[in-house]
Amino acid sequence: MIPAALVVCAFAALAGQLAGKPAEPTRAMWIELTPKLTASASGKHVVDPVDTPLTPRALARRAAHRTLPGLVDAGDLPIAVERVAAITATGAELRTQSRWLNAVSVTATDAEIRAIASC
Numbered sequence: 654m655i656p657a658a659l660v661v662c663a664f665a666a667l668a669g670q671l672a673g674k675p676a677e678p679t680r681a682m683w684i685e686l687t688p689k690l691t692a693s694a695s696g697k698h699v700v701d702p703v704d705t706p707l708t709p710r711a712l713a714r715r716a717a718h719r720t721l722p723g724l725v726d727a728g729d730l731p732i733a734v735e736r737v738a739a740i741t742a743t744g745a746e747l748r749t750q751s752r753w754l755n756a757v758s759v760t761a762t763d764a765e766i767r768a769i770a771s772c
Contacts, residue, residue: 686732740757746759
């Protein structure tokens with residue numbers, strides 16, 4: 654069964670094409686997000702391994718081989734769902750997201766890109 658939202662979007666695009674209106678061009682782009690953490694009172698970023706999606710095996714491997722201080726850092730935290738929702742609310746289509754880059758890749762029109770920039 655096709656989701657109703659997909660049918661509505663497809664119908665709207667088809668109606669625009671039938672009316673002689675060309676579809677607005679889209680482009681793929683990466684959007685860098687603001688930093689995930691703010692400094693604590695001590696000035697250091699503290700991340701609890703429990704807050705990350707890392708498995709116990711990955712944490713053990715890091716304990717044995719990681720050269721940076723601590724087992725985890727902000728790059729290990731997932732991107733907040735609210736951030737992704739705010740971007741997709743503009744109409745942009747989410748392609749993928751990277752917690753290590755702290756960025757999302759979207760397909761968007763120029764108007765959607767401007768809306769994302771003003772968020």
